[in-house]
Structures are given as C-alpha cells and as structure tokens.
Amino acid sequence: MLKGVTRLVSRVHKLDPGHFLRLGTQAPQSLAAHLDNQVSFESPRAISCTSENDPAKHEEKHEGQHYNLPLQDMKTIFPHGLPPRYAMQMKTFNEACLMVRKPALELLHYLKNTNFAHPAVRYVLYGEKGTGKTLSLCHIIHFCAKQDWLILHIPDAHLWVKDCRDLLQSSYNKQRFDQPLEASVWLKNFKTTNERFLNQIKIQEKYVWNKRESIEKGSSLGEVVEQGITRVRNATDAVGIVLKELKRQSSLGIFHLLVAVDGVNALWGRTTLKREDKSPIAAEELALIHNLRKMVKNDWNGGAIVMTLSQTGSLFKPRKAYLPQELLGKEGFDALDPFIPILVGNYNPKEFESCIQYYLENSWLQHEKAHTEEGKKELLFLSNGNPGQLERLCAYL
Amino acid sequence: MAASCVSCGAVVSQRLLLRPRVSLAPRQVLWRAAELQSVPGPQILRLKHVTVVTTKKNVKALRRETYTVDFIKKQIEEFNIGKRHLANMMGEDPETFTQEDIDRAIAYLFPSGLFEKRARPVMKHPEQIFPKQKATQWGEDGRPFHYLFYTGKQSYYSLMHDTYGKILDIEKHKNQLQAKGLFSEKDKTTDLIGSRWLIKEELEEMLVEKLSDQDYAQFVRLMERLLQGGAAGEFVQSFRRSVTVQSEKQPIEPVQHDAQGMAFSTSEGRRKSAKAEAVVYEHGNGRIKINGIDYLLYFPVLQDREQLMFPFHFLDRLGKHDVTCTVSGGGRSAQAGAIRLAMARALCSFVTEEEVEWMRQVNSFAHIWNDVSRSSTAMHSNLPHKSSFRLDCSRLIRASANGRSRARREPAGSLPGRSAEYCQERRGRVHLRVANTHQ
Numbered sequence: 139m140l141k142g143v144t145r146l147v148s149r150v151h152k153l154d155p156g157h158f159l160r161l162g163t164q165a166p167q168s169l170a171a172h173l174d175n176q177v178s179f180e181s182p183r184a185i186s187c188t189s190e191n192d193p194a195k196h197e198e199k200h201e202g203q204h205y206n207l208p209l210q211d212m213k214t215i216f217p218h219g220l221p222p223r224y225a226m227q228m229k230t231f232n233e234a235c236l237m238v239r240k241p242a243l244e245l246l247h248y249l250k251n252t253n254f255a256h257p258a259v260r261y262v263l264y265g266e267k268g269t270g271k272t273l274s275l276c277h278i279i280h281f282c283a284k285q286d287w288l289i290l291h292i293p294d295a296h297l298w299v300k301d302c303r304d305l306l307q308s309s310y311n312k313q314r315f316d317q318p319l320e321a322s323v324w325l326k327n328f329k330t331t332n333e334r335f336l337n338q339i340k341i342q343e344k345y346v347w348n349k350r351e352s353i354e355k356g357s358s359l360g361e362v363v364e365q366g367i368t369r370v371r372n373a374t375d376a377v378g379i380v381l382k383e384l385k386r387q388s389s390l391g392i393f394h395l396l397v398a399v400d401g402v403n404a405l406w407g408r409t410t411l412k413r414e415d416k417s418p419i420a421a422e423e424l425a426l427i428h429n430l431r432k433m434v435k436n437d438w439n440g441g442a443i444v445m446t447l448s449q450t451g452s453l454f455k456p457r458k459a460y461l462p463q464e465l466l467g468k469e470g471f472d473a474l475d476p477f478i479p480i481l482v483g484n485y486n487p488k489e490f491e492s493c494i495q496y497y498l499e500n501s502w503l504q505h506e507k508a509h510t511e512e513g514k515k516e517l518l519f520l521s522n523g524n525p526g527q528l529e530r531l532c533a534y535l
Numbered sequence: 536m537a538a539s540c541v542s543c544g545a546v547v548s549q550r551l552l553l554r555p556r557v558s559l560a561p562r563q564v565l566w567r568a569a570e571l572q573s574v575p576g577p578q579i580l581r582l583k584h585v586t587v588v589t590t591k592k593n594v595k596a597l598r599r600e601t602y603t604v605d606f607i608k609k610q611i612e613e614f615n616i617g618k619r620h621l622a623n624m625m626g627e628d629p630e631t632f633t634q635e636d637i638d639r640a641i642a643y644l645f646p647s648g649l650f651e652k653r654a655r656p657v658m659k660h661p662e663q664i665f666p667k668q669k670a671t672q673w674g675e676d677g678r679p680f681h682y683l684f685y686t687g688k689q690s691y692y693s694l695m696h697d698t699y700g701k702i703l704d705i706e707k708h709k710n711q712l713q714a715k716g717l718f719s720e721k722d723k724t725t726d727l728i729g730s731r732w733l734i735k736e737e738l739e740e741m742l743v744e745k746l747s748d749q750d751y752a753q754f755v756r757l758m759e760r761l762l763q764g765g766a767a768g769e770f771v772q773s774f775r776r777s778v779t780v781q782s783e784k785q786p787i788e789p790v791q792h793d794a795q796g797m798a799f800s801t802s803e804g805r806r807k808s809a810k811a812e813a814v815v816y817e818h819g820n821g822r823i824k825i826n827g828i829d830y831l832l833y834f835p836v837l838q839d840r841e842q843l844m845f846p847f848h849f850l851d852r853l854g855k856h857d858v859t860c861t862v863s864g865g866g867r868s869a870q871a872g873a874i875r876l877a878m879a880r881a882l883c884s885f886v887t888e889e890e891v892e893w894m895r896q897v898n899s900f901a902h903i904w905n906d907v908s909r910s911s912t913a914m915h916s917n918l919p920h921k922s923s924f925r926l927d928c929s930r931l932i933r934a935s936a937n938g939r940s941r942a943r944r945e946p947a948g949s950l951p952g953r954s955a956e957y958c959q960e961r962r963g964r965v966h967l968r969v970a971n972t973h974q
Contacts, residue, residue, distance in 0.1 A: 266832065458832050515853040519821060519844050522831040531837070 186495035187235065193281035196238050196246060202492040204235035207280060215283045217327040219293040219400070221272050223529060231500050239270065239489065241482045242277040248478070249281065249442055254394065257436045260474060262402070263446040265482035266460045268526020271446040272400055274482055278444055279398050287394040287441065288335050290384065290433070292324070295404035296451030298426050302411055305419075309348065310375055314425040315411075321373035321426060325366045328380070335393060336360035341383050347372050359383060378429040385433060388440035395441030397433055401452070402445040405431050406470030408454050431473065445474075484523035490514075493525070497532055602665050610661035617658065634659070667743045690742040691750060698757050705765035730775040732758065737776070787883045787891065790817070800884040804876030809865025813877035817885055819857025821847075825874065826861055839871035846879040846899060850890055856882070876900070 188203040190196060196205070212220075212234050220228070228234045245261055252259065263271045279289055292298075298320050308314040329336065339359040346352040347369070353361060359380060366376025388395040399405075405427055411419045421427045434443050447465045449455055459465055462479060485493060494514055497503045507513035521527040618637060622629035625640045637658055645656040657664075672689075673679040683689040683696075733741070735751040746754075758774060790800050798817040803810065823830040823843060834840050847853045858878060862870045879899040883891050894900065 457835075458828070512848075512851070512853075516844065516848060519847070519853050520837065520840050522829065524831055527831065 186492045186499060193246065193277060193284060196243060198243060200238045201240060201243060202237065202489045204237050204496055207234040207236060209234060215280060215331060216276065217330045219276060219279065219291050224273060235496065236273060236277055237489065237492065239274065241480045242274040244480060245278055245444065246281055252442055254440045257439050258441050258443050260434065260436055260443045260445065260477035262462060262474065262477045262479050263482055264460060264462055264479055267449055268524045269482045269484055270525045271448065271482045275398055275400060275444060275446050282396040287396045288384065289331050289396050289398065291331065291398045292430065293400055294451055295399055295401040298424065299404050299407065299409040299411065299421060300453060305411060306371065308374065308425050314423055314428060315419060316374040316425055318370040318373045321377045322367055322370045325363050325373060325376060329363050336363060339383065339387060342386065345379055374425045377426060381429045381433050385438045389438055391440060397441065397443040399434060399445045401448040402434065403447050403452055403465040403470060406467055406473065407452060410453055485525055490518060490523050493528060503532060601668060604670065607661055607665060614661055669743055688744050688746065690744050691746060694742065695754065695757060698761055701770065702761050702764055709765065730777045733774050733776060790884045800881045802877050802880035804873045804880060806872035806876060807865050807869035809862060809869035809873040811860055811862040811870065811873035811877045813858055813860040813874060813881050815878060815881040816857040819855065821854030823858045834871060836867065839867060842871040842875045845875060846882055849894065849897065850882060850886055
C-alpha cells in the first residue's frame with residue numbers, strides 16, 4: 139500500500155515539475171483495523187463486496203471492495219460508456235459491481251472539494267494497459283450522476299478519428315469535416331443520460347441550420363438535440379451547439395458540468411481518415427474534435443474535466459507508451475497543461491485477493507485449484523496483478 | 536516368365552525396327568544390330584539394346600556383394616598394419632594406439648569441411664564398416680546347413696527354440712527340487728534394475744535377420760517368462776543392455792552478494808538463437824524485469840509468461856524471488872524459453888540437492904535443440920532397382936509413367952506408348968493408359 143503511494147508520488151515528480159498543480163496525497167491509513175471491523179464473522183461476500191452503494195460515501199475503508207450499481211442506473215448513466223468486456227461480465231453475472239480503488243477515491247475527494255467559482259480543473263487518469271482507467275472513470279461518472287451533475291461523457295474519442303464511412307464537408311465552416319453518424323449516435327446517448335436537464339437549459343443565441351430551418355433563442359437544449367438526431371446532416375453542428383451552450387451556461391451555476399473523455403489522446407493524435415484525394419485529414423479538421431478541444435480547455439467554471447489516456451484504441455502509438463507526454467505528444471500536453479495526473483496501477487495484493495474472491499463467489503472460477511493458495515499465486519504471477527490480464531485469464535475460452 | 540519375356544524381347548525387336556527403344560534395366564547389354572538384315576524393306580540401323588536375362592539360380596549372390604570370410608580377414612590384417620603405420624607416422628607408440636587416436640590422426644591428416652559427419656574420411660575396424668552378412672547357407676549340393684533354414688528366419692527361430700528349451704529345463708529342475716523339498720524362493724529380480732531389453736534394431740543386428748514387430752514382442756515375452764522361471768544367468772544378460780545413468784550433474788552456481796547485502800545468483804540460458812542471462816535474488820516479491828521492462832509488458836502473450844512461471848511453480852516459490860534478466864536474439868518463444876532455462880539454473884543455488892535432482896528429471900536444464908536437420912532422404916539414391924533383371928513390361932511401364940526411368944535413361948527414348956499397347960495385346964490384362972511419354 140505504502141509502496142503504491144510512494145510510486146504515485148515519484149511518478150508525479152517524474153513529470154515536468156513546473157507545469158501542474160501538485161496536490162498533496164493523503165497518507166494511507168492502516169487498513170488492518172478497518173478490515174477487522176468489516177470482515178469478522180460475516181459471510182465471505184463481505185470480503186469482496188461492500189453494501190455501501192453510494193459513491194459519495196466511499197472511503198478508504200472500502201478500498202478493494204466491490205460495490206453494486208443498480209442495473210437501472212446503468213442503462214441511464216452508461217448507455218455507451220462501458221468497456222465491452224465489462225459489459226459482458228455484467229451480463230453474465232447479472233449485476234454490475236465495481237471495485238473501489240485508490241485513484242478513484244482520490245478523484246472523488248477532489249471532486250467533493252471543488253470550488254465551482256474557479257476554472258474547471260483537469261484530471262488525467264493514466265496508466266499502463268489494462269489497469270482500470272476506464273472503469274475508474276465510470277466510478278466517477280456514477281458519483282457525479284448521483285450528485286446530479288450534467289454528464290458530458292465521450293466514451294471513446296478514438297472512435298471519432300478512425301473508421302468513419304461518411305465525411306461531409308461542414309456547412310458551418312468549409313475547412314472542416316462533419317461526421318453525421320458518430321455525432322447522431324452520441325447525441326442519442328447524451329439525451330438518455332441527461333433527460334431532465336435538456337428542458338431546463340435554454341440556448342442563448344439563434345442558430346441557423348440552413349435556409350429554411352433555424353432555432354430561436356430561448357428554446358430548450360432538448361430541441362437542439364432532437365434536431366441533431368432527426369436531421370443527421372446537422373448532427374455535428376448540433377453537437378457543437380450543445381458543447382458551446384453548456385460551456386457558457388455552466389458558469390451560471392444552474393448545474394454542475396462533468397466533462398468525461400475517454401481516450402483524450404485521440405484529440406491530438408493522427409487520424410486514419412482521408413479525403414477523396416487520399417490526403418490525410420488532421421485531427422483539427424474534424425468538427426467534432428475541434429469542438430471537443432475547446433471543451434477541455436479550462437476557460438470555464440462550474441464543473442470539472444476528467445480524462446483518461448488510452449493506448450488501446452490509439453493510432454500510431456507504440457504499445458508500451460502510457461505516460462502523458464508519450465501519448466499526448468507535445469501539442470496535446472501543452473494544450474492540457476496544467477492538469478492533475480493520477481496514476482492507475484495494477485492491483486495490490488488486497489485488491490487482487492478481493493477480485494479473486496468476487497469471481498469465486500459468483501462461481502466463475504471452476505478450476506479446483508482456484509480456491510487454493512497456489513492457484514491464486516499462479517494467477518497473480520501470470521497476470522502480474524494487472525486487472526485486464528486477470529480478467530482475460532479468468533474469462534471463458 | 537523369363538523365357539517368354541526373352542522371346543517377347545526378340546519379337547519386339549523385329550517388329551519395332553523403325554522405332555526407338557528404351558534400355559531396360561541394363562545390367563548386361565548386347566548389340567543386336569546385325570541380326571535384322573533378314574527383314575525386307577528399308578532398314579535404318581538404329582541403336583537397339585536388348586537385355587539378356589541370366590537364367591542362373593543364385594542370382595541373390597550376384598546382386599549383393601558378399602564379403603567372404605577370407606576377404607574380411609584380409610581387411611582386418613590390412614587395418615591392423617595400417618594402424619601401425621599410422622601410429623608410426625604420428626610418432627606414437629603402435630602398441631597403445633587406440634581407435635580415438637586413429638580418429639584424431641585421420642582428422643588431422645585428412646581435414647574435411649563436409650557438414651555431414653558420416654561423409655568424412657574414416658578409418659575403422661572392418662567389423663564396423665562392412666555390414667554383417669550371413670555366410671552361404673547351403674552347401675554345394677544346395678542343401679541348407681541349418682535345420683530351420685526353410686522358416687526364413689533361422690537364427691530367430693533357433694533362438695526362440697533354445698530359450699524355450701531352457702525354460703523347460705528350469706521348470707524340470709524346479710519340479711525336482713520341489714519334490715525333494717529343497718526349493719527356495721530366491722530374489723531374482725535384482726539384476727534387472729539398470730538394464731533394459733535389446734530394442735528391435737539391436738536384435739536384428741545381432742541375428743543378422745529382419746524381424747517383424749510381432750516377432751520382437753514374442754521374443755520379449757519369452758525372455759520375461761524365462762526370467763520368471765529361474766535365475767537370469769549369462770544367457771539372459773546377453774540380451775540386456777544397461778541403461779546409462781545420467782551422471783551429468785547440474786553445476787550449481789555460487790551465491791553472490793551485491794552491494795546492499797542481498798543474496799543473488801546469475802546464470803545463462805539459451806534456446807534456439809536466443810541468449811538470456813538471469814539474476815535471481817533470494818528474497819523478493821515475484822517481480823521480473825526483462826531488459827528493464829516488466830515481464831507483463833515484455834511478454835503480452837500468456838504462453839510466454841507460463842514458461843517463465845514454470846521453474847518457480849515447480850519449486851513452489853512463486854512470488855518469493857525477484858529476477859532481473861537480459862535477453863537478446865531469437866523470437867518471442869525462444870526468448871521465453873531461454874529465460875526460463877537461465878532462471879532454473881540460477882534457482883539451483885537457493886534450493887536443496889534433492890530439488891535440483893527433481894528439476895533435472897523433469898528436464899528443466901536440458902537444451903531443447905530444435906532439430907533442424909534436413910531430411911536424410913533429400914539426396915535420393917540413384918541405385919538401380921533391386922528387383923530381378925527380367926524384362927517386366929508392367930514394371931517398366933509403371934516406371935516410365937512415373938518418370939523414374941528418365942533418370943536412368945541412357946541412349947534411346949522413353950518407352951513408347953505403343954509398346955505399352957503391345958504388352959497389353961500380349962498380356963491381355965494390363966490396362967494401362969500410358970500417354971506417349973516422349974518429351
């Protein structure tokens with residue numbers, strides 16, 4: 139445990155010192171006492187699961203334990219945000235359990251103490267492949283949803299820079315490109331997540347879609363979203379409008395805005411999209427990316443921006459790269475500067491044990507040696523405590 | 536069969552005057568050009584070869600060169616004299632010149648760069664060079680010497696017969712002893728440990744006869760029965776070979792101590808073309824770093840990590856040692872294997888002797904050489920066909936159809952399709968559709 143914290147601190151020191159805010163990390167409490175209180179004579183389920191289902195009340199004593207997310211909430215909050223393997227696990231076990239881990243707890247602590255008068259703070263979750271960045275982000279989003287924030291969740295920014303079938307020339311700005319499909323899909327999911335806000339927020343400007351259609355000042359955001367969903371051609375512009383309005387209005391204090399972007403390094407990377415004459419398109423020439431970049435700038439207040447770096451979907455990045463400098467590049471790093479980096483690491487022994495217990499309780503590990511110490515040691519060795527690897531090891535063939 | 540084919544050959548030669556003909560299994564060749572002047576019409580003298588079939592009985596003897604006993608004796612004498620000469624040449628004592636010295640001397644005098652070791656110049660005792668053969672089995676009158684000659688495998692059957700005789704003798708003896716009350720159970724099986732029965736190839740070599748698998752199995756069963764009956768004795772021992780005990784002990788690396796006082800040990804390992812060096816620390820967390828990178832990142836494939844796990848898992852020391860290794864060369868799998876070998880060797884220093892022995896038994900230390908030898912039949916021998924010389928139409932047609940005759944084809948063209956038809960006419964039962972195999 140202590141080692142993990144010192145490693146985190148040393149990583150923090152390793153990054154360019156002058157550029158970001160260095161908040162003190164908490165000293166770890168001794169867990170033994172808390173553990174004893176928790177476990178004692180209850181069923182084994184208590185080791186790996188906790189009954190505290192409200193993320194706001196998660197504390198260090200819950201570290202390493204899984205908490206249950208109600209499936210109904212999952213459908214509203216995460217129409218699109220979960221990693222595919224986790225979604226499969228959810229379907230198999232018929233429940234959504236998320237482990238409470240230190241990076242998420244840290245972030246929760248910061249978010250609970252945000253000063254909404256100050257510009258939005260940027261937090262970047264980074265770490266090696268498979269360590270749990272995306273699921274930590276999901277934990278944060280759940281917390282914010284429970285706290286009634288407006289969630290702007292881009293599940294995977296990499297999806298917007300690759301494999302796009304139809305690129306239209308943007309009507310708003312001739313230099314840029316529209317991505318109708320991706321934008322409309324995102325708008326649908328955005329609507330599912332934030333139904334209740336859409337009618338409350340009113341736009342403060344008139345936007346003209348084309349010669350015949352326009353939207354007046356004072357109409358609700360819901361209408362913009364509808365327009366984007368129904369008229370796919372204007373979806374990208376609708377997204378742009380949504381982002382602009384939210385940014386403008388979050389400072390007013392009606393709502394708190396959480397911008398959660400997974401795979402933020404896509405915004406400053408290369409794309410695999412090409413024009414008709416086969417020349418490559420740079421990231422900023424895509425309207426969606428352009429607007430998103432404006433969104434993650436910290437020139438607004440009233441919320442927070444949480445981002446993850448991801449090598450998994452990234453383009454043209456080496457497999458072992460995980461540090462912000464490597465994945466964001468110079469341009470991205472300078473754009474995101476200053477930010478708070480949070481390292482997400484492999485499981486420590488307690489978390490590993492908890493994960494194995496969780497699988498055993500759900501009767502997922504059927505090998506007779508899975509219960510034994512040797513079996514657990516084997517799993518630990520083969521996965522090296524990496525959550526993603528462990529999950530793949532324990533998965534069906 | 537032979538006679539008919541001779542006549543066939545003769546008639547064929549008359550009819551196929553104008554057509555080119557192929558040589559057929561040439562052992563002895565005769566010119567028959569002048570004979571055909573009796574045929575009217577334009578005569579174009581072409582090269583015609585006709586095989587003359589020998590009608591001698593002992594064709595077997597002709598076909599394989601027999602090394603007579605005198606010949607072998609002479610060879611042995613020559614070898615011994617040559618050995619003394621060689622010893623003189625090398626300035627060594629002829630009396631104490633062993634086979635190894637001979638090998639070294641030959642390698643020195645006739646250096647060869649050939650890759651195939653068996654193709655290099657060699658000087659060995661004639662027993663090892665000339666294959667063992669059976670002396671002539673029958674006398675001048677054609678009557679075989681051995682009473683079991685007509686079984687086909689006389690040595691084998693006589694051996695089985697003798698063994699069974701011995702079994703019966705032992706049983707009789709045992710019955711006599713039991714009748715007298717002097718029979719005692721003795722421990723008979725002690726001399727079996729550390730030896731094994733001859734394998735089929737060795738038995739064949741001993742008997743100079745080909746055996747089938749069933750024959751060999753029967754032999755082993757009979758021997759076992761003999762053993763059960765009574766004391767082993769010399770007779771049975773001659774059919775057993777000792778199993779060489781692996782006397783190579785794994786050298787154990789010394790334990791070193793580094794600056795902080797941590798005990799560690801280093802060793803190397805190789806697999807295919809990958810070389811690895813591992814430093815195993817005695818106390819640790821189970822972290823492994825390869826070339827400075829964590830093993831999870833270095834080996835994303837599960838299979839490689841399983842290879843790394845094996846030495847620790849076998850000794851039940853997962854998570855007790857820290858390892859730092861460097862590896863180069865080879866591919867992903869080879870590097871994993873090399874590191875595994877290096878780790879196993881390094882672990883020996885922290886482990887008891889008994890556990891080292893167990894590791895050796897499960898082949899933790901063996902180099903897994905990839906057998907990259909090319910197929911030994913790559914150079915197909917061009918020896919002539921080992922069957923009879925008789926003119927066998929169907930075989931020839933088959934040979935020509937397969938194209939093999941082309942390799943041995945001397946002057947004339949290939950067997951034309953017409954002679955196949957002719958054979959078909961003559962035999963009436965050869966249904967071959969051989970296309971005209973002219974080139």
